[in-house]
Amino acid sequence: MFARLFTQNQNRLYIAQCLLFLAALGAFFSLASPYFLSLGNVNNVLTAGAVIGLMAIGATFVIASGGIDLSSAGVMAFCGTLCAFCLQKGGWSPWLALPFSIGLGGLCGFLTGFLVNITEAPSFIVSLGMMSVARAAAYIVSKGMPIYGLPDNVISAGQGQMLGLQVPVLLLIVGIVLAWILLTQTQFGLHTLILGDNAFAAQAMGVPAGRVRLKTFTLAGIYSGVAGIIFMLRTNSGDPTAGQGYELIAITAVILGGANLFGGRATIIGTVLGVLCLGVLQNGLNLLAVSTYYQTLFVGLVLIAAAFLSRVRSQR
Amino acid sequence: MKRAVWIALLLAFIVHPALADDKYIFIMKAIGNPYWQALKEGIEDASKKAGVTPILMYPISDLAKEEDLNLCQSAITQKPRIIVMGAETTSIGLECYKQAQAQGILVADMDATISVDLAKKSGVDLQYSIGADNTLIGEKAAAFVAAHFKDKNAAPKILIIEGAVGSPPGQDRPIGFKRKLASLLPKAEIVNSLSAEWDRLRAMNITADTLMRTPDLNVIFAANDVMALGAVEAVRAAGKQGQVMIIGVDGIPDARKAVKDGLMTASITQLPYFIGKRTAELAFDAVQGKKIERTESAPLLVLTKEVLAANKDPLLTYVR
Numbered sequence: 001m002f003a004r005l006f007t008q009n010q011n012r013l014y015i016a017q018c019l020l021f022l023a024a025l026g027a028f029f030s031l032a033s034p035y036f037l038s039l040g041n042v043n044n045v046l047t048a049g050a051v052i053g054l055m056a057i058g059a060t061f062v063i064a065s066g067g068i069d070l071s072s073a074g075v076m077a078f079c080g081t082l083c084a085f086c087l088q089k090g091g092w093s094p095w096l097a098l099p100f101s102i103g104l105g106g107l108c109g110f111l112t113g114f115l116v117n118i119t120e121a122p123s124f125i126v127s128l129g130m131m132s133v134a135r136a137a138a139y140i141v142s143k144g145m146p147i148y149g150l151p152d153n154v155i156s157a158g159q160g161q162m163l164g165l166q167v168p169v170l171l172l173i174v175g176i177v178l179a180w181i182l183l184t185q186t187q188f189g190l191h192t193l194i195l196g197d198n199a200f201a202a203q204a205m206g207v208p209a210g211r212v213r214l215k216t217f218t219l220a221g222i223y224s225g226v227a228g229i230i231f232m233l234r235t236n237s238g239d240p241t242a243g244q245g246y247e248l249i250a251i252t253a254v255i256l257g258g259a260n261l262f263g264g265r266a267t268i269i270g271t272v273l274g275v276l277c278l279g280v281l282q283n284g285l286n287l288l289a290v291s292t293y294y295q296t297l298f299v300g301l302v303l304i305a306a307a308f309l310s311r312v313r314s315q316r
Numbered sequence: 317m318k319r320a321v322w323i324a325l326l327l328a329f330i331v332h333p334a335l336a337d338d339k340y341i342f343i344m345k346a347i348g349n350p351y352w353q354a355l356k357e358g359i360e361d362a363s364k365k366a367g368v369t370p371i372l373m374y375p376i377s378d379l380a381k382e383e384d385l386n387l388c389q390s391a392i393t394q395k396p397r398i399i400v401m402g403a404e405t406t407s408i409g410l411e412c413y414k415q416a417q418a419q420g421i422l423v424a425d426m427d428a429t430i431s432v433d434l435a436k437k438s439g440v441d442l443q444y445s446i447g448a449d450n451t452l453i454g455e456k457a458a459a460f461v462a463a464h465f466k467d468k469n470a471a472p473k474i475l476i477i478e479g480a481v482g483s484p485p486g487q488d489r490p491i492g493f494k495r496k497l498a499s500l501l502p503k504a505e506i507v508n509s510l511s512a513e514w515d516r517l518r519a520m521n522i523t524a525d526t527l528m529r530t531p532d533l534n535v536i537f538a539a540n541d542v543m544a545l546g547a548v549e550a551v552r553a554a555g556k557q558g559q560v561m562i563i564g565v566d567g568i569p570d571a572r573k574a575v576k577d578g579l580m581t582a583s584i585t586q587l588p589y590f591i592g593k594r595t596a597e598l599a600f601d602a603v604q605g606k607k608i609e610r611t612e613s614a615p616l617l618v619l620t621k622e623v624l625a626a627n628k629d630p631l632l633t634y635v636r
Binding site for chain 2: 033035038040041044047048051139142144145146148149159231234235236237239240241242243244282283286287289291292293295296
């Protein structure tokens with residue numbers, strides 16, 4: 001009980017740090033650019049962050065349980081490409097193509113978790129393998145060529161608005177709420193954090209480690225699948241080369257949000273703030289027309305600052 | 317009977333003294349890029365005609381530049397007669413050529429990443445370099461924009477989406493564009509010039525952010541079609557179709573469709589199928605010791621709705 005209270009306080013502290021950092025970024029960019037705080041730009045930041053955001057939320061579960069999932073971008077590309085293939089070449093109904101593609105994303109995650117369980121190999125290695133397998137599957141499905149031009153009804157629905165929000169933003173919010181419930185209000189969430197904190201103690205306490213791990217990777221796969229669908233809807237294409245390197249950005253966002261890279265501590269709110277920090281930074285630098293060289297420098301400095309914060313945290 | 321077989325074998329050897337037995341390795345750029353798919357088709361068709369089975373090697377990603385060198389080293393171990401490479405960066409290309417040359421393997425460049433003169437300065441005897449001059453592609457796009465605005469005093473607002481930092485096509489095309497634009501439309505304003513790393517979604521996000529800052533944007537020039545198509549979606553989402561002209565490079569099928577549909581204004585194509593066909597032909601000639609032009613420039617074609625609809629330009633036969 002006391003330990004849980006301590007962790008909650010720690011989480012609050014990290015979230016407050018991240019909020020402060022986000023507020024500082026926001027204050028700087030709103031002073032530097034008159035467009036930054038406009039409604040349209042806020043919408044841009046949220047829409048642009050939807051793909052990475054969903055991947056990062058999926059990664060939060062895996063990192064919380066003490067694992068790493070490097071397959072997320074590959075799975076994302078595979079699901080988006082497969083869905084575009086089913087819609088455009090197969091003439092499938094969106095009601096069938098979307099759940100089918102997302103389901104296969106979940107299957108990729110399930111397989112990663114299953115292989116980690118039976119081989120007891122580091123998830124880093126197994127998911128690296130799955131990254132290649134999923135990317136290859138995307139190439140095979142599309143014969144190496146992007147699938148461009150989805151049916152009009154799909155594009156107008158995907159790029160339109162629902163409840164006053166862009167569809168990608170709405171999906172992101174739904175994903176955030178569901179993930180928050182799963183991580184904080186269910187036994188599965190508690191088991192995930194305990195497993196990440198101390199795997200031996202978790203097993204001694206009767207936490208079904210294998211099953212929990214399987215669920216975290218499956219969830220990450222599903223979230224990557226939804227991210228793939230958003231990528232497809234936004235760009236009007238299934239691109240097998242999509243999102244190269246996005247898996248590392250997603251993991252960075254999770255860590256920036258206060259998660260411990262070695263498990264046991266992670267929050268969905270923290271991850272969302274981490275995604276927003278990266279998104280705001282990118283958006284603000286674009287608005288200020290900062291050259292690519294300096295953008296890379298600033299993003300690098302932020303990551304170093306995050307690493308420094310993480311070190312300070314782990315010493316406490 | 318035995319004699320007939322021997323004669324047939326001898327004849328086959330005379331017909332293709334080098335081609336029949338030699339290995340020809342072509343190191344391409346990443347799969348998943350339609351430009352390189354068309355180039356590959358060109359190589360395969362020319363090889364088929366010459367009765368050769370080429371070895372094609374691909375890096376998994378455009379971004380993993382070191383992979384080019386790994387591929388090159390594994391190509392060298394196969395002891396081919398020639399290695400033709402579309403290097404992602406000049407430095408890696410030169411390093412590959414040096415290592416291959418030291419093993420007595422002929423080397424050549426496709427896609428104009430490294431010029432014969434530049435290679436010579438580094439001690440590399442490049443058999444040939446074929447491709448389109450990337451700065452020329454940028455210049456062609458700028459000339460197209462200038463022709464559209466007609467008035468030399470026009471001051472359009474322009475976004476340039478660059479390719480990967482450190483990649484010659486990604487950087488040289490915007491450089492050529494800016495240079496030519498400065499002379500043709502001196503009052504044009506480049507409001508943003510950023511790299512989207514050849515990534516469709518990054519290009520889309522950069523466009524959305526730029527449209528926020530510059531709602532009266534007039535022109536987007538992207539260093540390739542994939543990024544231009546990302547820009548198309550951002551412009552569509554912002555409801556600015558018709559206001560912003562979008563120009564890409566490569567002439568890939570999706571871009572041609574977008575041009576036909578009026579979503580993109582033009583795509584400058586350097587005819588990758590033609591480059592692939594010629595690079596294979598030149599490789600076979602080089603191995604046989606024939607005299608060849610060391611530098612061959614690929615023709616450029618501006619694909620617009622009108623050009624595609626008229627379907628009369630003879631260069632369109634090379635558009636795949």
